[in-house]
Amino acid sequence: MDSARTALRLGARESIIVYRRSEQELPAREEEVEHAKEEGIEFQLLTNPIRFIGKDGAGAECIRMELGEPDESGRCRPVPISGSEFTIKADTVVIAIGNGPHSLVPRTTKGLKLSQRGNIVADPKTGQTSKEGIFASGDIVTGAATVIEAMGAGKRAAAAIDRYLKEKKE
Ligand SMILES: Cc1cc2nc3c(=O)[nH]c(=O)nc-3n(C[C@H](O)[C@H](O)[C@H](O)COP(=O)(O)OP(=O)(O)OC[C@H]3O[C@@H](n4cnc5c(N)ncnc54)[C@H](O)[C@@H]3O)c2cc1C
Incomplete structure (x- = not known):
């Protein structure tokens, strides 16, 4: 959403959001x-990209969708309408x-405490994890959030790392 809106503010002639379900389900x-x-963003709803085209005629080949029966998430499953490609x-x-x-970091870093959802547990003020000298911040700690929150947490963690290293040196 922010990328589409920012593109327009940076001078893009058009900015289009393509989403496979209807506005009701838009997350x-x-x-x-x-x-x-x-702001002038165009919404192509009930539409799904199926192929990206590079170089000549660059763009996205899309297909129109219709809503079918609800899926495991309780939301109506989007079903492609054959022959509607554009x-x-x-x-x-x-x-x-x-x-x-991703489980790679906890798998290879013993002693890192995780939440039930698999996020790294860290002090929100410093980013200090359960393992000394290991700091974490952003989505990997909070789960999906926003760029601004991740940047703020990253700055707080950087300051804490700086303090930690200076104290170690003394
Ligand atoms: C679909 C979607 C839409 C979103 N829309 C918005 C929005 O409109 N506005 C908004 O503010 N936020 C939005 N967000 C949330 C935003 O993208 C995140 O909150 C933000 O990017 C988190 O930043 P981060 O630095 O914590 O993590 P990330 O941006 O995920 O960065 C982590 C980086 O670490 C790299 N990495 C992972 N493992 C390793 C490894 N082992 N070694 C080296 N590198 C590694 C990854 O490749 C990645 O580049 C959206 C998120 C999603 C998924």
Whole structure:
């Protein structure tokens, strides 16, 4: 959402959000959607990208969707409408899909305390984890949040790391 709106503010002629379900299911705050529309963002709802096209005629090939029966999440499952493919021309495509913690770091770093969801447990003021000298911040600690929160937490952790290293040196 922020990438689409920022692109427009930076001078993009058009900025389009493509989403496979309807506005009702759109995973964004209501006021965010309203503000985006006011700002001039175009929404292509019930639409899913199926292929990105590079170089000549660059853009995203999309297909129209319709809502079917609810899935495990309780939301209606989007079903492609065959033969409805069309192309949206684009210079840049930003893919926005969900994410979650990867188990590599905890697997290779013994003694790192994790939450039930697999996020690293860290002091919110310093980023200090359960392992001395190991600091963490951002989504890996809080779960999916915002860029601003991750940046703030990163700055607090950097200051704490600096203090930690200076104390070690003394
Ligand atoms: C679909 C989606 C839409 C979002 N929309 C918005 C929005 O509109 N506005 C907003 O403010 N926020 C939005 N967010 C949330 C925002 O993207 C995150 O809160 C923010 O990026 C978190 O920053 P971070 O630095 O903690 O983690 P990340 O941005 O995830 O950065 C972690 C980095 O670490 C790297 N990494 C992972 N493991 C290793 C490893 N073992 N070695 C080296 N590098 C590694 C990853 O590749 C990644 O580059 C959205 C998130 C998603 C998933």
